[in-house]
Amino acid sequence: MDRELVAALFERLRDGDRTALARSITLVESTLEGDREHAAELIARCLPHSGNSLRLGITGIPGVGKSTFINAFGLALLAAGHRPAILAVDPSSTRSGGSILGDKTRMQDLSAHPEVFIRPSPTGGELGGLARRTRESMLLCEAAGFDRILLETVGTGQSELEVDLMTDLVILLAIPGAGDELQGVKRGIMEIADFIAVNKADQVDAAVLERTMGDLRNAVHLLPSRSGRTAKVVPCSSITATGIDELLKLVETTAAEELASGVQEERRRSRSVSLLRRDLTRELFRLITGKRSIKEALDVHEAKVRSGEEDPFQASQAMITLIRKGV
Amino acid sequence: MDRELVAALFERLRDGDRTALARSITLVESTLEGDREHAAELIARCLPHSGNSLRLGITGIPGVGKSTFINAFGLALLAAGHRPAILAVDPSSTRSGGSILGDKTRMQDLSAHPEVFIRPSPTGGELGGLARRTRESMLLCEAAGFDRILLETVGTGQSELEVDLMTDLVILLAIPGAGDELQGVKRGIMEIADFIAVNKADQVDAAVLERTMGDLRNAVHLLPSRSGRTAKVVPCSSITATGIDELLKLVETTAAEELASGVQEERRRSRSVSLLRRDLTRELFRLITGKRSIKEALDVHEAKVRSGEEDPFQASQAMITLIRKGV
Numbered sequence: 001m002d003r004e005l006v007a008a009l010f011e012r013l014r015d016g017d018r019t020a021l022a023r024s025i026t027l028v029e030s031t032l033e034g035d036r037e038h039a040a041e042l043i044a045r046c047l048p049h050s051g052n053s054l055r056l057g058i059t060g061i062p063g064v065g066k067s068t069f070i071n072a073f074g075l076a077l078l079a080a081g082h083r084p085a086i087l088a089v090d091p092s093s094t095r096s097g098g099s100i101l102g103d104k105t106r107m108q109d110l111s112a113h114p115e116v117f118i119r120p121s122p123t124g125g126e127l128g129g130l131a132r133r134t135r136e137s138m139l140l141c142e143a144a145g146f147d148r149i150l151l152e153t154v155g156t157g158q159s160e161l162e163v164d165l166m167t168d169l170v171i172l173l174a175i176p177g178a179g180d181e182l183q184g185v186k187r188g189i190m191e192i193a194d195f196i197a198v199n200k201a202d203q204v205d206a207a208v209l210e211r212t213m214g215d216l217r218n219a220v221h222l223l224p225s226r227s228g229r230t231a232k233v234v235p236c237s238s239i240t241a242t243g244i245d246e247l248l249k250l251v252e253t254t255a256a257e258e259l260a261s262g263v264q265e266e267r268r269r270s271r272s273v274s275l276l277r278r279d280l281t282r283e284l285f286r287l288i289t290g291k292r293s294i295k296e297a298l299d300v301h302e303a304k305v306r307s308g309e310e311d312p313f314q315a316s317q318a319m320i321t322l323i324r325k326g327v
Numbered sequence: 328m329d330r331e332l333v334a335a336l337f338e339r340l341r342d343g344d345r346t347a348l349a350r351s352i353t354l355v356e357s358t359l360e361g362d363r364e365h366a367a368e369l370i371a372r373c374l375p376h377s378g379n380s381l382r383l384g385i386t387g388i389p390g391v392g393k394s395t396f397i398n399a400f401g402l403a404l405l406a407a408g409h410r411p412a413i414l415a416v417d418p419s420s421t422r423s424g425g426s427i428l429g430d431k432t433r434m435q436d437l438s439a440h441p442e443v444f445i446r447p448s449p450t451g452g453e454l455g456g457l458a459r460r461t462r463e464s465m466l467l468c469e470a471a472g473f474d475r476i477l478l479e480t481v482g483t484g485q486s487e488l489e490v491d492l493m494t495d496l497v498i499l500l501a502i503p504g505a506g507d508e509l510q511g512v513k514r515g516i517m518e519i520a521d522f523i524a525v526n527k528a529d530q531v532d533a534a535v536l537e538r539t540m541g542d543l544r545n546a547v548h549l550l551p552s553r554s555g556r557t558a559k560v561v562p563c564s565s566i567t568a569t570g571i572d573e574l575l576k577l578v579e580t581t582a583a584e585e586l587a588s589g590v591q592e593e594r595r596r597s598r599s600v601s602l603l604r605r606d607l608t609r610e611l612f613r614l615i616t617g618k619r620s621i622k623e624a625l626d627v628h629e630a631k632v633r634s635g636e637e638d639p640f641q642a643s644q645a646m647i648t649l650i651r652k653g654v
Binding site: 040043044047135136139191215218219265269272273275276279280281283284285287288298301302305306308311312313314315316317319320323324 | 374462463542545546548592596603606610612615632635639640642643647
């Protein structure tokens with residue numbers, strides 16, 4: 001790809017062309033050395049046109065009904081005149097049911113709609129899934145005119161941090177039932193939720209639903225929310241679309257308040273130095289392990305550490321010595 | 328310091344000499360280039376003698392009574408024939424009341440005891456406190472014969488991850504009262520707790536204590552514990568030493584079970600590759616920003632990112648370009 005092609009891609013992307021957007025994200029995610037400069041140029045072009053969306057995290061364990069919820073929520077966004085883009089944060093390997101692509105049947109209303117962009121989840125990626133350039137993809141979606149970005153995640157491991165760094169508001173999906181059924185919610189994720197939507201509310205007794213909501217309200221009352229507010233717990237059903245409009249209204253009202261008061265801007269800014277450091281450390285790591293000899297040595301040391309043969313400290317020292325010599 | 332001095336330091340450390348241990352930790356924490364090789368050698372010598380302790384995280388917000396609790400818990404450990412070492416994870420700047428050193432009055436029984444090692448909290452540190460080599464300090468303590476390592480932390484920000492990566496079991500201290508008073512507990516920390524000790528149990532009505540414990544049991548029931556168990560909620564008083572022996576017994580029984588079943592070893596091993604990657608990225612970052620020109624450029628870009636003048640992506644790109652040129 002040369003500079004002219006990047007310029008052409010950018011023009012089409014700015015026109016809201018979803019194929020161009022998909023190609024752009026592929027370019028940005030590429031680890032090929034030759035693509036990196038072009039990706040950087042494309043992002044630089046998009047930056048002045050980015051930032052004008054509401055960035056929403058949608059999280060919940062597999063089986064909670066995220067795809068069906070996103071389908072219903074996305075339709076509600078469309079009805080309200082928005083253009084939603086859906087990006088998956090986690091590598092598909094961590095999911096039970098495969099990538100969003102596989103879930104497209106559960107998002108069929110949405111995926112057929114011309115005003116919606118859906119990006120399937122990445123197929124793995126180095127650094128335990130950390131390599132996905134979700135934030136840059138988000139900037140591209142914004143430049144393409146998508147004004148509601150939904151970051152879908154199963155909320156495991158690193159993705160909690162990603163969601164916290166990249167979103168304005170977070171919706172956690174839960175299912176009604178005994179408390180034990182919530183055990184699957186991974187550590188930390190409940191505490192970054194601004195809203196907890198108890199999904200599949202139509203499928204259980206009113207008493208079970210009430211108890212679940214009561215339990216959740218109890219729990220969030222004890223936990224701090226990242227916004228300083230207590231998370232709101234609401235019932236919904238993606239199938240019958242019950243409660244979806246109410247939730248959307250709640251989300252939009254909160255977002256509008258935070259936009260007006262400057263809280264949104266403040267939150268984004270407070271995350272920005274962390275984002276820089278995270279990006280820089282990741283790029284440094286990539287730069288260094290781009291050398292085959294370094295990468296091979298790292299593989300050997302990681303295997304030794306995993307088997308208990310070597311302490312992480314020893315392995316790190318050996319790697320640094322190697323890098324100092326090689327650099 | 329030369330090699331002979333390192334050898335002498337190691338010998339004294341192995342004899343359990345607390346002054347030698349303190350000097351060793353200072354050496355390991357040193358950012359002076361000349362100290363790094365010696366530090367690495369000292370740690371390498373200590374490694375074969377490390378790992379034989381129970382690594383306990385003690386966490387809770389300022390004001391919850393951590394120092395007084397550690398004083399009482401440490402005395403109970405001594406009575407049971409153990410040698411406790413206490414290390415603070417967080418930089419003192421994040422604490423309300425100053426470093427452990429300042430808290431020594433609240434640990435006076437402990438700090439006067441010849442079988443106890445107390446390391447004051449670090450005085451800041453680069454990378455937002457991440458620079459402290461807590462894990463290496465822990466290895467030194469183990470080599471010096473301390474068999475119960477208490478990592479004290481206020482449970483904010485990165486320290487949750489540190490505690491999760493480095494400990495076998497975690498005790499979270501809470502105070503009795505309304506749920507709102509627990510709001511200070513930072514995100515994620517409740518979910519890595521194996522035990523929640525409701526401190527100052529002697530200072531409130533039985534009804535208030537019961538309600539707090541009920542609320543906490545409710546909350547932990549809804550959250551996953553990292554061990555797959557639900558955290559145990561127990562009352563205690565550091566002043567009257569009520570409940571301390573019972574808590575210690577609970578902790579020791581759990582630890583013994585996990586040691587026998589291999590769960591402890593498995594947990595430590597599963598964290599080890601993360602520890603290597605974390606250490607390596609940190610060292611790489613330090614290696615690169617060790618160049619004055621790089622460090623100055625980073626400061627400039629961070630300021631721009633903080634003020635919103637530059638996007639983190641742009642800043643990262645600019646830094647990488649600079650580093651590629653410089654390397």
